[in-house]
Amino acid sequence: AQTVTQSQPEMSVQEAETVTLSCTYDTSESDYYLFWYKQPPSRQMILVIRQEAYKQQNATENRFSVNFQKAAKSFSLKISDSQLGDAAMYFCAYRSGWGAQKLVFGQGTRLTINP
Amino acid sequence: NAGVTQTPKFRILKIGQSMTLQCTQDMNHNYMYWYRQDPGMGLKLIYYSVGAGITDKGEVPNGYNVSRSTTEDFPLRLELAAPSQTSVYFCASSSGQGGYEQYFGPGTRLTVT
Numbered sequence: 328a329q330t331v332t333q334s335q336p337e338m339s340v341q342e343a344e345t346v347t348l349s350c351t352y353d354t355s356e357s358d359y360y361l362f363w364y365k366q367p368p369s370r371q372m373i374l375v376i377r378q379e380a381y382k383q384q385n386a387t388e389n390r391f392s393v394n395f396q397k398a399a400k401s402f403s404l405k406i407s408d409s410q411l412g413d414a415a416m417y418f419c420a421y422r423s424g425w426g427a428q429k430l431v432f433g434q435g436t437r438l439t440i441n442p
Numbered sequence: 443n444a445g446v447t448q449t450p451k452f453r454i455l456k457i458g459q460s461m462t463l464q465c466t467q468d469m470n471h472n473y474m475y476w477y478r479q480d481p482g483m484g485l486k487l488i489y490y491s492v493g494a495g496i497t498d499k500g501e502v503p504n505g506y507n508v509s510r511s512t513t514e515d516f517p518l519r520l521e522l523a524a525p526s527q528t529s530v531y532f533c534a535s536s537s538g539q540g541g542y543e544q545y546f547g548p549g550t551r552l553t554v555t
Contacts, residue, residue, distance in 0.1 A: 331484075362543070370530060372485075372546035418484050427492050428473065428538060429500065432484030 329354045331421050333433035340409045341441050348404045348436045350419030358424030361402045366416040414440045444468050446547035448533050454553045455523040463518040463550050465533030473538040474516040478529040523554045
């Protein structure tokens with residue numbers, strides 16, 4: 328079974344600075360997708376960024392980018408120019424490329440932005 | 443476009459009571475999912491469905507049941523509620539194709555006392 332591990336329960340960063348959240352995963356599959364979800368206090372799950380395993384290029388969405396190291400099974404999220412609205416729980420998630428495409432989540436990292 | 447809707451938003455149950463959490467999506471998605479999120483933890487899959495009439499167990503199915511009679515609706519039934527079922531429940535749906543994302547509902551906070 329696939330597993331996802333986020334080793335940083337909490338992180339904090341000064342507003343406008345850059346922060347990196349870590350995620351490692353374990354799988355024997357070659358076809359899969361990786362995601363970062365943001366969960367603000369409203370509880371809504373918001374997709375931040377996705378990465379296809381077959382793509383070597385790291386995904387980027389505005390201030391959010393990933394460092395995808397396939398051989399190391401590592402998938403970190405970098406947030407540049409941190410804003411107060413980035414404060415939330417962040418979850419790393421894995422999804423197989425076949426079958427019912429169920430998401431496997433990590434334990435989450437609580438990100439605090441200091442003004 | 444409402445997306446994924448869940449009712450109720452909050453509920454308090456007594457031990458041994460039963461209830462149904464409702465989930466509806468208006469995106470014509472074939473794939474639907476139920477997750478639970480315990481305090482300070484990530485989401486865990488309870489049940490999922492790949493189409494009307496087809497359901498299967500996820501990682502933590504004990505104490506729950508589901509049905510999928512239509513594409514739009516995927517209710518989750520709790521029988522004989524226990525304190526261990528205190529959690530936030532999320533319903534999600536997906537088109538099931540390629541890298542398309544799962545769309546999540548706003549969640550139901552359930553407390554069993």
